[in-house]
Amino acid sequence: MTEQRAEAAELTALRAALAAEHAAVYGYGVVGGRVHEDRRDEARTAYEAHRARRDELVRAVRDLGGEPEAAAPAYALPFPVADTAGAVRLAARLEDGLAGAYADLVRASGGARRRTAVDALREAAVRAARWRGGSVAFPGLAERAAAPGGASAASRAPR
Template sequence: MSTISSTSEPVSGELAALQATLRAEHAAVYGYGVVGGRIDQARRKEARAAYDAHRARRDELARAVRDHGATPDAAAAAYALPFSVPDSAAAVRLAAELEERVAGVYSDLVRASTGERRRFAAGALREAAVRAVRWSGESVAFPGLAERAAAAPTASATQRT
């Protein structure tokens, strides 16, 4: 896994984008806990891999926030789900939704950062987009951007999760 630490001065808005992305990763980790409890055995390994990937990204983002001299935003005790998740089909839809939302905030981090942090964000965006396609069976031309265009100007992925 690449590191997102950088010795260069942060660009304007980078810390805010890091915190927003960290909050989205907190929400994704929570959401995958729900997914894991409802997903069929056949897709449980895939759900576990996504859960582990989001935990690793979350931890790396927390380190990056600390590198900026700030305190990482803490996870909420719980997150509102966008819909009820009573079964495996709903768990699959939730996993796709989580990935689409995470892709959106990573696209913001790509725009707000440079160098190694931008490469990290672009890689995470790509991984979220690939997972979203695996879960939903559908793709968009520009992952992360379509989700941002559909959202209200001030909404974040964590506010809707």
Template sequence: MSDGPSPEGNPLPAAQAALAAEHAAAYGYGVIGARTTGARATQAREAYGGHLARRDSLARTVRELGGTPRAAEAAYALPFEVRTPADAERLAAEIEDRVAGAYSDLVRASQGKLRREAADALSAAAVRAARWRGVGVAFPGLPERSDRAKQS
């Protein structure tokens, strides 16, 4: 997630950040899939496929905006060690929160069709996070607002 929204009329930095979030999500779901079974493994495979599709769409968007799509890293540092199915579920929820944050920035930086697509992606990430966590947050994609809502 970026430090702030992109300058008005230039959604490219936010699109690149969302693309980077999708690359990281795809990597993370590889780890999650290896630590889950049954219905959760199916859920992880579906999320992985969804992130790959959004990643590919964002790569096209970045090119349309005049940029060169950011390449995926060879590996990503996970926020904590993932040993158990519970760890995998917690990681999935965190990944989705991070993806929602990146799309929140893209919503603020864009307009028209791209803004609608970013809002749809933010919503999808928030729903996946809620499914993994078992509960939603007040302001998906805006962690600072969610934290304040919890304190109220």
């Protein structure tokens, strides 16, 4: 792969991770408003972590000469979130989607950016496991992860 094609692939993966972080920031606003009080700090911590990652990705896109896409004013939720159970499911699903986006960035990048993407993938997988109450075999790799009950991680990824 030529250097120019590698940079283009990395920029594409950065933009996808940024889009996932934008969606996560929005989604955690919903989670925080619906989750039971005993998990509200967990939601707030995740929200702040995703805002920080989002800001890092904006800088990274610019560093590669790209123009970062702004967040949408609103995002469609994958299902209604009317209570704590829905909020917990949404949080796990957001983290699964982020793990997938960061797995793609790991594949497309190298050096310090790859290490940062690995860290973000690990953090998303840990948060997803905490929200879900269990982990998947290959976080971020929907084609390899089988969820309890036979559903693949791809069926849980944010749309």
